[in-house]
Amino acid sequence: MAAILHRKVPFFPSILLRIRPFSALPESEHLPPPDQIDQTPPTDTKHPLDRLQLSIRSESNPERVAELFLSSKNIHRFYSSRPLFSLTVRKLSRARRPDLIRRVLDPFITDPNSPKSEGFLARILSLYSSAGLPDAAKEAFCHPSPFKRSDLSFSALLSAYMHSGRYGELKSTFEEAASKFNITPGLVPHTILLSGLCENGEIGDARKLLGEMSSRENDRPEPNIISYNTVLCGCLKKGEDGLFDEILKEIEDRNLEPNVVTFNCRIARFCNIGESVKAEELLDVMCSRGIQPSVSTFYNLIHGYCKENKVDLAVKMFQKMKVAKRRSGSDGVSPNADIYIVLVKNLIEKEQFDDASWICIEGMARKILLPFKDVKCIVEGLMKESKLEKAKDLVEKMRKVLKGDASDAWEKIIGGVSLEAITSSQMSGQGQ
Structure with missing residues (x-):
């Protein structure tokens, strides 16, 4: 099931991807755009799809981006090139041209030459989702085309509503699954609904749904650690400490194996209440269990130590993350922009300019x-x-x-x- 979540459709609930102190706001939007930072140009290749991607990447005119994409349907492996599709939609989204996004994606639903697999339909729905076009996703899903529709594409549709913050439509569409679409929602749609409820602050309803899944009421699918993590993250965001502890106990009672998200929630909670030392102890525990810490793990610890006025410990944690053992055997977890920003800001406040300088460089x-x-x-x-x-x-x-x-x-x-x-x-x- 995890493979489905990560590979077939990029609709994995966003609340699980990054757990951080909820009072902290990302500041990476203050950085210069990537195209204004000198970078080594990518190596050109001879394959037509690679050349097409390079042309689209360097094109600044959105109309031309759409033309390049649409004129290349006859290139071998065009339909299977996920990076090409994602790049095109991303460029057009940044240009704020939803009309062009629809121009390049809408024809695939009716084009007789396009793949008719449900996986391809799910990819198109997910692209609409990433572009913030849930109505287009619904039109594509409901279109009387020969695409098969099941949990996979239905999950992509629900994800489009969730990512656009349209939680009411997410819930109503889920409830209509059997009557309107002849689909019995499985674990993935249930997890997306749990995420939507949590994102909308409806923790009580999310807890109730999780309970129904646990007891298998109404033929609900049995929850896994992802289901529990979803509600655990929602409790953290909402400050529901009692329910947070209740969910943790249930995870233990059901002998579910905690993963990095479970530990990130617990670490974030300790950091939020000024107990980053205990949070670091949890880092040691997860590493001893062979669980690879993520960027979010270290962000929470670094931010937590900075909030507690322990910037020296934050610097040590920054150095520790760069030598953290990875499952592949290589060293290091790469810091992101937010880690550099929060660390350097606090070093400046402490007038520790030497450390701030080398971290900046x-x-x-x-x-x-x-x-x-x-x-x-x-x-x-x-x-x-x-x-x-x-x-x-x-x-x-x-x-x-x-x-x-x-x-x-x-x-x-x-x-x-x-x-x-x-x-x-x-x-x-x-x-x-």
């Missing part, structure tokens, strides 16, 4: 840049401590990785503490 090596105002604070802090070479190095590295509008914005931000000002300060100090 390490982020650049991973194509992750901090908000410019934070980098400026680091440069000014290093200059104040007479660490001019480090300040100069940071400014130079920023100039090397930025281009276009991002480069211009950085020059305006850095202003009076530009490379020339740093050099002048250094020469003045040597003269004295």
Whole structure:
């Protein structure tokens, strides 16, 4: 079932993908767009689909993106190229062109040359979902086309409603499954409904549904650890501590094996109440059980230590995540932008500019840049401590990785503490 959730349809309930302190807001939207950070261009290949993807990736005109996609249906393996479909819809979504998304996807429902497998229909529905077009997903699902419809495509339709926050329609569509679509919802649709109820703050209803699944009432499917994690995450978000403990006990009583999401919920709870040391103990427990920690695991711990004014422990946790053993045998869990941001902000507040500087530079090596105002604070802090070479190095590295509008914005931000000002300060100090 986990394979279905992750491979066939990208509708896995979002509440399970990232567990973090719910008071913390992501700040990665303040970073420059990826196309304004200098990156090594991808290696070109000779396969037509690869060339098509490169053309679409570099095309800025959404009309042209749609034309490129639609003109390539005769290329071998076109219909099976999931990355190509995802890239096209993502580009058109960013351009805010739902009309073009429908222009490229709608014909597949009626085109006699398109695959008629339910997996292909589920992929189209999921693409509508990712683009925030649940009505288009419903039209495609209800269209009198030869596609088979069962749990797979029905789950994709429910996911479209959930991801768009249309929880009322999610519930009503689920309830109509048997009468309107002749579908008996299985475990995946039930899990999506649980997620929708939790996202909408209806924890009581989610708990009731989980109870019915556990007792197999009304022919409900038996819940698995994903079902329980869904409600556990909802309890965490809603602050339902008593119910949180109740769900944990039920997981234990039913001999379900906790996974990384279960542990992330528990770690987030400890971090939220100022007990990050206990949360770190849970990290050791999960690692001893062979459960691979995720980025969210470390984000919660780093953020928790920062909230408790223990930024040195947060830095140690940052270093620990880079050497965490992976199941493949390789080392390290790669930090994301939010981890760099929260850590560096707290280091700046503590005036620990050396640590802030090397973490900032390490982020650049991973194509992750901090908000410019934070980098400026680091440069000014290093200059104040007479660490001019480090300040100069940071400014130079920023100039090397930025281009276009991002480069211009950085020059305006850095202003009076530009490379020339740093050099002048250094020469003045040597003269004295």
